[in-house]
Amino acid sequence: xxxxxxxxxxxxxxxxxxxxxxxxxxxxxxxxxxxxxxxxxxxxxxxxxxxxxxxxxxxxxxxxxxxxxxxxxxxxxxxxxxxxxxxxxxxxxxxxxxxxxxxxxxxxxxxxxxxxxxxxxxxxxxxxxxxxxxxxxxxxxxxxxxxxxxxxxxxxxxxxxxxxxxxxxxxxxxx
Numbered sequence: 001x002x003x004x005x006x007x008x009x010x011x012x013x014x015x016x017x018x019x020x021x022x023x024x025x026x027x028x029x030x031x032x033x034x035x036x037x038x039x040x041x042x043x044x045x046x047x048x049x050x051x052x053x054x055x056x057x058x059x060x061x062x063x064x065x066x067x068x069x070x071x072x073x074x075x076x077x078x079x080x081x082x083x084x085x086x087x088x089x090x091x092x093x094x095x096x097x098x099x100x101x102x103x104x105x106x107x108x109x110x111x112x113x114x115x116x117x118x119x120x121x122x123x124x125x126x127x128x129x130x131x132x133x134x135x136x137x138x139x140x141x142x143x144x145x146x147x148x149x150x151x152x153x154x155x156x157x158x159x160x161x162x163x164x165x166x167x168x169x170x171x172x173x174x175x
Contacts, residue, residue: 010119010132010163012140014147015087015112016047017156024153040111047113048084050151055082068146069122072139077130081121087112119163135161 019025032042054064065079088111119129135143140159147157 010129011161012117012119012122012132012135012143013085013160013162014115014117014143015158015160016115016151017112017154017158018110019043019046019153020155021153044084044086044111044113047115051082051084051115055079065117068143072142072146073130073134075130076125078123079117079121080123082115082117085114085116087114132161132163135159 019028028039028042028046031037031046032039035042037045057063063079065082066077069077069079119132122130122132124130140161144157144159147159148154151157
């Protein structure tokens with residue numbers, strides 16, 4: 001399968017932790033109460049608004065995510081879209097995977113907002129999707145550190161990639 005065809009399933013994900021500063025936490029609580037939504041949903045909306053801001057073109061016509069990824073990959077790329085997803089029953093508020101926390105009392109379940117960038121929406125200067133594997137461990141750490149620097153109010157951020165995903169046929173069991 002050519003990489004062009006694979007670009008719909010390959011992606012980079014920025015998983016966003018809970019707010020860290022007391023003033024933002026209070027603001028999220030107030031928003032949740034006044035809009036009758038959960039705190040996780042209120043925080044997710046806040047993360048979505050921050051990401052939308054990063055997607056707006058600046059005076060030079062380039063959005064912030066395009067600038068970040070271009071600088072890190074040392075090539076011009078255009079980020080045209082993302083979608084906001086969520087990780088349910090996976091992370092604790094401290095950023096650890098729930099299944100790795102031995103003491104059940106220490107598991108503080110958190111619904112983590114995820115900014116998902118499909119490779120088909122990160123295009124090189126010829127208009128073709130980039131190979132998502134360019135975001136190797138070092139580049140993912142750089143994205144993580146930059147996002148933590150810019151979004152100072154976030155407790156933690158994880159950056160992952162997935163690639164070569166293929167749908168498997170459901171196997172029927174025989175009696």
